[in-house]
Every structure is written in C-alpha cells, then in structure tokens.
Amino acid sequence: MAANYRILEAFNRTRYQLTGHGKRNVQVLKEAFELLEGSLDSDIYGNGNIIEDFQNRLAEILGKESAVFFPSGTMAQQIALRIWSDRKVLHKVAYHPLSHLEIHEKDGLKELHHIQPILIADKDRPVVLDDVLNLKEDISCLLLELPQREIGGQLPAYEDLEAISAYCRGKGIKLHLDGARLLEVCPYYEKSPAEICRLFDSVYISFYKGIGAIAGAILAGETSFTEESKVWKRRHGGDLISLYPYIVSADYYMDLRLPRMKQYYEDAKELAQLYNQCEAVTTRPPVPVSNMFHVHVRLPRDKMEAILVGIYEATDIGFTSHLRVVDEESCYFEVSIGDQYGCIPSDQIAHAFQQLRKEIAACQ
Known part of the structure; x- marks a missing residue:
C-alpha cells in the first residue's frame, strides 16, 4: 500500500495526466449546476419532472420502454437479477468469473437475494456463444458485461452477441x-x-465512469420490469428523499461527453500504440476496443513505480496513479481515456514516452 501511496502522490502533483477527465472534486458538481435556475424543483422520493424527464430521456437513448434512476449500479443490478429470478422461480444466474457481482460486492447477490451464480467462460476472455451453449444448469438470467473491465475491456464479436x-x-x-x-x-x-x-431484456449503465458525473446509474427495460424495480429500490433504501444532485450532474455530463466517445476511443488506440512500442510492455487488448485498456509490464511493481515517479517529476506527465501486482516479476495498470489526454501537447507526450522506453530498457 505504501508503494501505491507514493505513486499516487507523485501522480497528483503532475500538471498533465494521461487518463480520466480530471480531479473528482467539488468543481465537478459546481460546473453542472452553474447555469441552472435556483428555483428548479428537486425530485421527491423518485417523483418530479427533474427525475422523470431524465429517466424518459435515458429510456429513449437505450431504446427501452422505461428507465429508473438508481444511486448505484450495485443496487440496480442485484435488483434486476432478483426480478428475473423470481419471475422464473429459478434463483440461478450466469455471468463471467470476473464480473463485478462476483469479485467486488461481498457476495451481495448470494447473501441478500439467495441467488446462486453460475460462472461461465475462461477468466482471460469474454463470454462467447459456446460458453452459453455448454451450460450444464438451467438459469433464469445471463448477465453479459460490455466491455469486460477486469480483462482490459475486451468485447465479444457483435455477431456473437446477436x-x-x-x-x-x-x-x-x-x-x-x-x-x-x-x-x-x-x-x-x-x-x-x-x-x-x-x-437485451434489461440494461444498466453508469454515470460516473466514462460520463464522469458524481454517481448514479440507470436500469432500463420493459415497463412492468422497471415498475417492479422501483419496489425493490425502496426496499434497498435507494429511494432517497432527493437524488437531484446526481441527476443534474449525470444530465450535464451526458450532454458534454456522449458526443466525445468516438474521440476517446481514437485516443485510446493512439496511446496503446505508444505503450506497445516500449520494451517489456504490452497492452490488453493489443488494440483497444473502447476508451479503456490495461498496460502490462514485465517488471516488479516496486521497480516500475520508481521509474514512473522519476518520469512524473522530470516531465510533469502522469501515466497512472496505481500499479497492481501480477506476480513477482510483473505488474499492470488500467487506462481510461477522457478529456485530459487531448489537452496534453503531443511533443510532451512523445518526450515522456521516450523517457519511459529508455528507463524500462535499462532494466532489462
């Protein structure tokens, strides 16, 4: 933990950072509220124009009958799987071994809803049709994550999805x-x-990842499904008296960043190519399929951290704030492109990568 604290401090001191939209501070919320009239009414326990209009907008974007705003995706997805399991009276669902529900939610699906997960596919690749065809157990619902974050944001072919x-x-x-x-x-x-x-029969999207809002999620599907989800939302304590700070920021940053997704994707491919030109460095996937990817380095974490901290101090450019151990001889980090990458002068990026190639080569 101390090692990652050191790199985090050095990263935060840099002028330019290759990833994300910028610091998550009060300014994120102030910017979203700046042009709003102070007389705008809040939502009250899930009702009111501010929440209903936003839900209707997202239902249209996602091509679904209706949508419900949730304070978190963890809550929304557990509820979705509970509804589908109850309707079929079969409390078994299938998903990837590295699904968020499996590795980040403290067994919430099992402990709160008594739903049994069936893990399908190898850990190193997305779910494909053969995995589904070879299921040995009956399930009520299959969950697919697009992209699969824990393996670098990999995706199945669209034909496989169909x-x-x-x-x-x-x-x-x-x-x-x-x-x-x-x-x-x-x-x-x-x-x-x-x-x-x-x-898909139901879909969840997040507002704090690529969109960069403060928090919140949407769960969308047919009207009978979303109406039932509102009941479970109340049971989970998700019906706060007002959710408008989340909704205002989600609405504002959707307008700002949804049109930029293609540019983030192109920037991610450009940046991955720079990483892949470094000795002992590979990206996963080799060519990104979204704005995110993983960078794997054949160096111990402590050695890579020392290299990065030195480059941060010399170039004022931050690559990552966190390194994760793969084994004693290698480490990796996640890259997620947002607004910041396009603000960095290209010659300074080139200089920082020249330093990175030099320092890594010296360690081989």
Whole structure:
C-alpha cells in the first residue's frame, strides 16, 4: 500500500495526466449546476419532472420502454437479477468469473437475494456463444458485461452477441446487460446504444465512469420490469428523499461527453500504440476496443513505480496513479481515456514516452 501511496502522490502533483477527465472534486458538481435556475424543483422520493424527464430521456437513448434512476449500479443490478429470478422461480444466474457481482460486492447477490451464480467462460476472455451453449444448469438470467473491465475491456464479436441473444430468447432465458461502460463501446461496434440494447431484456449503465458525473446509474427495460424495480429500490433504501444532485450532474455530463466517445476511443488506440512500442510492455487488448485498456509490464511493481515517479517529476506527465501486482516479476495498470489526454501537447507526450522506453530498457 505504501508503494501505491507514493505513486499516487507523485501522480497528483503532475500538471498533465494521461487518463480520466480530471480531479473528482467539488468543481465537478459546481460546473453542472452553474447555469441552472435556483428555483428548479428537486425530485421527491423518485417523483418530479427533474427525475422523470431524465429517466424518459435515458429510456429513449437505450431504446427501452422505461428507465429508473438508481444511486448505484450495485443496487440496480442485484435488483434486476432478483426480478428475473423470481419471475422464473429459478434463483440461478450466469455471468463471467470476473464480473463485478462476483469479485467486488461481498457476495451481495448470494447473501441478500439467495441467488446462486453460475460462472461461465475462461477468466482471460469474454463470454462467447459456446460458453452459453455448454451450460450444464438451467438459469433464469445471463448477465453479459460490455466491455469486460477486469480483462482490459475486451468485447465479444457483435455477431456473437446477436447469436447469444437469439439463443436466450429461444430458451426463455433473460439477458441482462452490465453496460456500466456501454456508451464507450458504441464507436467500436459502430452501433447506437439502442441497437445494442435491443439484444437485451434489461440494461444498466453508469454515470460516473466514462460520463464522469458524481454517481448514479440507470436500469432500463420493459415497463412492468422497471415498475417492479422501483419496489425493490425502496426496499434497498435507494429511494432517497432527493437524488437531484446526481441527476443534474449525470444530465450535464451526458450532454458534454456522449458526443466525445468516438474521440476517446481514437485516443485510446493512439496511446496503446505508444505503450506497445516500449520494451517489456504490452497492452490488453493489443488494440483497444473502447476508451479503456490495461498496460502490462514485465517488471516488479516496486521497480516500475520508481521509474514512473522519476518520469512524473522530470516531465510533469502522469501515466497512472496505481500499479497492481501480477506476480513477482510483473505488474499492470488500467487506462481510461477522457478529456485530459487531448489537452496534453503531443511533443510532451512523445518526450515522456521516450523517457519511459529508455528507463524500462535499462532494466532489462
């Protein structure tokens, strides 16, 4: 932890940072509220124009009958899987071994909803049609994450998605989309959000990842599904008296950043190419399929940290704030492109990578 604290401090001191939209501070909220009239009414327990208009807007973007705003994606997705499981009276769902529900939610699905996860596919790749065809157990719902964050944001082929969707509908299996970063993959698939979502019975998207709002999520589907989700939202304590700070920031940054997703994707491919030109460095995937990817380095974490901190201090450019250990001889970090990358002079980026190549080569 001390090592990562050191790199975090050095990263925060840099003038330019290759990832993200900038610091998550009060200014994020102040900017979203700046042009709003002070007399604008808040929502009250899920009702009011400010929340209803936003939900209707997102339902239209996603091509679904209706949508519900949730304070968190963890809450929204557990509720979605609970609804589909109850309707089929079958409390088994399938998803990838590195799904957020499996590795980041403290067994919430099992402990709160008594739903049994069936893990499918290898850890190192996305779910494909053969994985679904080879399921040995009956399930009520299949969850697919697009992109699969824990393996660098990899994606299945769109044709595979279509085939999985058709198979699930034929078998009466509900298909749920963990679309936390759905908007970020549309440029790669060359599809609108609605075109992708038509393959799924329900969909969740996040507002604090690629969009960069303060928090919040949308769960969308047919009206009977979303109305039932509102009941579970109340049971989970998600019906705060007002959610308008989350909604205002989500609405503002959707307008600002949704049109920029293609540029983030192009920037990610450019940046990945720079990393792949460094000795002992590879990106996963080799060519990004969204604005995110992982950078793997064949050096111990402590050695890589020392290199990066030195480069940060010499160039005023930060690559990452955190390194994760793969084993004693290698480490990796996640890259997620946002507004900041395009603000950095290209000659300074080139100089920083020249230093990175030099320092890594010296360690080989």
